[in-house]
Amino acid sequence: MDSRYDFKLSEEKIYKLWEEADAFNPDSVLKLRQNDADNPDSVLKLRQADAFNPDSKIELQKDKNNQPNKGTAVATGNKFSIVLPPPNANDPLHVGHAMYVVEDVMIRYHRMLGDDTLWIPGTDHAGIETQFVFEKKLKKEGKSRFNFDRKSLYQMIWQYVQENSEVAVDQLKKLGFSLDWSRFKFTLDEDIVAEVLETFQSLYRDGLIYRDFKLVNYCTKCGTSYSELEVDHVERIDPLYTIQYGPLQVSTVRPETIFGDVAIAVNPNDPRYKEYVGKHLEVEFPWGKKTMIVIADEYVDPKFGTGAVKVTPYHDANDFQMWETHKNEIIEQPIPVIDTSGKIINSPDKYNNLGVVNAREAVLKDYKSYKTAEGKSLLISVNEKYTHSVGTCYRCGRLIEPLPLPQFFIKVADDKINLVQNALNALDTNETKIFGAGREKILRHWLNNLKDWNISRQITWGISIPVWYKTDGNEENIIVNFLDKENQYQTGLLSDWLKTYSLEEIKQNIQSISANISVPYSVSVNEPTDGNYIQESDTFDTWFSSSQWPIVTLKTNNKSDFERFYPLSVMETGYDILPFWVMRMMMLGIYMTNKSPFENVYLHGLIRDEKGKKMSKSKGNVINPIEVKSEFGADALRMALIIRSTPGQDKSVGKPDFKAMRNLTNKTWNAARFIIMMTEEPHDKTVTENSPLDQEFDQKLNDIIVEVTQHFSNLKVGLAAEVVYNEFWHWFCDICIEKSKDGDVSLKKLSYGLITFLKLLHPFMPFVTETIWQELLEKKVVKNKLLIVSDWPTPVS
């Protein structure tokens, strides 16, 4: 053995060794162990050194007690299952993904324990993210999504993702993850999609799906709507304009929405405005006059501004709410005055087609120059330093535009089937336990305040919603966007285009459609045959399919997998996607199976740099796990991430940590090297057995095994790592090996200790420990062919 451990020589080789043995597949593991026991080379043909092997010791004891020798494999009869949170198929891994090492550590421990252990890999199509990246690529080529019909665009993105999908998988392997690759799934695999569509239909049958014309959060840059959770609220300073509004005055930061106003609202108890309530007032604008009713609503705060609010139902969520409440009083019908591209519509000609920012300036300019017949200005005052918070797109950072669109929603708290309540119950009964500093309370808070979930996304890369609109008789209520015979983008009413194109031609080249809320639809995977239909062009929110991941991955693999491994033992992920993913997995999981999809949720913290600062590209402190791996080895990276980590708490790591753990791999290597050397050529003072401190040694080692095992079973992997590290280095190496040089600890105990520590260290540092194991195997010090499937140490009396 070399005096230094060179991870570059072994990592790839060792991973291959495991893969070729099929050691990650629960269907093979038991066989592997049993086969090994049947191997004549490994049964009781012991050299002297083999007596040091705890495996053979147990066996010898068993033989003594006249028990049948079944080999070393101990099946506990328990199962242990995890599904990897699927990384984006076309993105390289970042440190967050490297934190999945927590899962590998748990998986390796349980596999060695003898549990029926499964870890399923997969990748996510990441609808919006991926389409966005792809569109950027198109832009570089001078094209956009409007140059392609739906089908072609989908095919192109599929191709693009395929080309890149090896990257993530390859990197997961580089980190040593013992995922069962034979069960790999992609969120757009046919069988997965079929399951997801079935869930949607089932939800629809149960009355939990509805289509509604509501204000949704729309990003005009990304061209799609979002759910409430995907909106980031940020503080901004904007001017607040107070304008004359008939006899009253109102304030607004968005004068460009004024064209969509339908009423004025005041607080019912405000003495200043009591006389106006219910009255129709004439309001003068620079572009004309309009009559509007005054309504009374508790929502209006009399202390804010003038205490009177203009009501713009289609471009403000609160106004929409007030309009719904007072629908019957308000005569004026609301109309959208901003479209999905962020341009003004349905307004005086001079403003139409302006973007919202330009429109605002234009409106203000006209207000400033306009004088009433009495010579007064309509612009009363401007507060330049008004602080408020606005919704922005979590991805591109642009302002979110509340727009009225017909979308599909999931009822989260239906009277009959209450998804939220079911999830809360699972928490109450401890069916699912949350590990992560106070995150359970946060999860409950989310659940208690959850709104219905908008699952429609106006993008192509995803699973199409299985909804068909009847075109017969509804041609005037459906807008189609498609490519004409010259491959030019066209938009307009279906009724108009049917004059020059057949419905089939339009459907073939469709980009998107927009059906009025009144158009009847049917829910089915295939096109209905009782007339002419056109399919909804929206796709599901990616989280809708991700939320079914634990179930659909198990159901689409081996038939028995679902029975065998559901619910998952652990769901491990970052706390940042608790509401997006974990919460929804619980809601849909319980809906689909009547069981919470996982017993434990382990939430790892964010990885920060060595100074505790958040990583960001602009700061240049981003750690690339693959770079760290090539410099220090996968084992060092893994150990550095896991040691002393606590669920729910952020973790700082940096070069000093990687270096320290790289040293640990080397220390392990050298401890093994020393013991092998001593076994082969003992020194003068070396004692092979019965040294004065041997009994003490056994006691201490037993204590360590018990302590580490306890930490594992309590999901305290960070602590387990710390204990193993300290005891291995500062007790086993610094004390025991040193004392053995004076004959105070016997070689027999050292060998036993080494093998035990290799096992205890293996979940954290699989490569170096397996590499050493292979050396020991060659020298017949150990018997099991692979450390990865050898038995977890038990205290020996």
Add this chain to the structure above:
RNA sequence: GAACUUGUAGCUCAGUUGGUUAGAGCGCUUCGUUGACAUCGAAGAGGUCAGAGGUUCGAGUCCUCUCAAGUUCACCA
């Protein structure tokens, strides 16, 4: 406005159901090492565990309050 988390050595963090002299890595001081490892070893300095009060035989750990930092949510005409 509210909730949650955090405050332990110079820095980054552990501390398992409350139990002797509070731990690790990095950094620092002194010394050692010609046969496991300088990617090493030994010895050491450095902490009234944010502050105050309480429960207890006993509190870093449980409770209350105060201060500070961070995260998130809600409102915002």
